[in-house]
Amino acid sequence: MDFQYLIKDIPDYKRFFTVDEMDQRSKALAEKYPDTVKCYKAGESRNGHDINVLEIGNGSKDALLFGCPHPNEPIGAMMLDFLSERLATDEELRKKLDYTWHLIKVIDIDGTKLNEGWFNDSSSIKKYAQDFYRPPGHEQIEWTFPIDYKTLHFDKPLPETKVLMNLMEEKKPQFMFSLHNSGFGGVYYYITEDAPELYPVFKDLPKLVNLPLSLGEPEAPYLESYAPAVYNLSSITQEYDYIEKNSDMDPAQIITAGTCSDEYAAKVAGTFTLVCEMPYYYDSRIEDLSESDITRREARLYNVRKSLENNQLLQKILDEVEGDLTIKESSPFYRAVSHSLKTMLPYLKAEEKEIMNNKEMERTAKVSEVFDNKIVSQFYQGLMLGMFRRLLHENSVNGSDIIKAKQKEIDRIFDEHFESLEKQLNYKPVPIKDLVTVQLLAGLNTADYVQRKEKN
DSSP, X not given: OOOGGGGGGSOOOSSOOOHHHHHHHHHHXXXXXXXXXXXXXEEEOTTSOEEEEEEEOOOSEEEEEEEOSSTTOTHHHHHHHHHHHHHHHOHXXXXXXXXXXXXXXXXXXXXXXXXXXXXXXXXXXXXXXXXXXXXXXXXXXXXXXXXXXXXXXXOOOOHHHXXXXXXXXXXXXXXXXXXXXXXXXXXXXXXXXXXXXXXXXHHHGXXXXXXXXXXXXXXXXXXXXXXXXXXXXXXXXHHHHHHHHXXXXXXXXXXXXXXXXXXXXXXXXXXXXXXXXXXXXXXXXXXXXXXXXXXXHHHHHHHXXXXXXXXXXXXXXXXXXXXXXXXXXXXXXXXXXHHHHHHHHHHHHHHXXXXXXXXXXXXXXXXXXXXXXXXXHHHHHHXXXXXXXXXXXXXXXXXXXXXXXXXXXXXXXXXXXXXXXXXXXXXXXXXXXXXXXXXXXXXXXHHHHHHHHHHO
């Protein structure tokens, strides 16, 4: 089904909407179209903010779409804002896609508010990193669904996770779209099962807005690839098995979280899930498939060892300031930084072992893979620096001399890190309209595929 006619109506957004703006727009939409749209409170965030669900249409099937599963991922919220208005006003679209739509623009409300500092201006990677926040695994809504597997036993879903669980159990959605996005690179997809009919669509969608597919390293070494830049949705059990194979530690000591939304939805409703990862920033090397001058093993080992080096540096500084932190366990930045430092070391050691034992690492690396391992990885390391910087800044008011000294040190490290990255990169920020376009069309095409599959 052709949905490209919708592109012309997507606004040329200049910034991301805040949580409060999203709430206001949802309520206004329901008031304007009361016969088609219902906006209701499904629960509260951990900080007591209402979690609003938009229910649109009355199709025979159900679709659950939620934005900001991680709080630094507002692209999906913008897409849902556009989609909700379109569904409310376009009866023909509602008839083509015979769904009752359940839309949550922002599921991690509290965390998203901590990212709003860059919503007005994400034009540079440094500005993005300065106000970046992402919680530790056990505080991520996407990774706190119940699981019992070998030694891993998790049954502490967050209030926000419970909202999603209740919707999955009650509505039994045939289609679910968890709206994630990456920071750097190209477009890539995750789906529940092999679906060859979708792959040509997924391949061509980024071309509409001159974006590439992400053809470098996958997010995790154990992912199953269905097609270029299309992967099977990974489960926590796969990560567990990977760690178990490559580490002497109990994987449950490293993971400390639950499973993801798609695994839970598949269990309770047999749901087909899509994830369409979109980048904020683009550099042409992400799609360069020419051969480099090093092996893939050398490229990945560089990444791991540089990550270990950065991890050890931040752990040293944290140890030096630990006793002087006045805002500690109550700080989301402390919890994020300390948890990452604690769990990342054994994970990196496991990855290093896998790299050394994997014969596939002997082939020559593509330029895109080297770019991922040597440069993009340092962008993500910079995000951890940004959170560490925010931790020290919130502790610097009436802070000790050591806090103030380490604040200056981490500021210098942060500035030098991004100054170096800027020299190595030739990037541009991707327009929000382009990001919304690809996620929208990926979602609608997949919803159509699922509805036709259900009929057969």
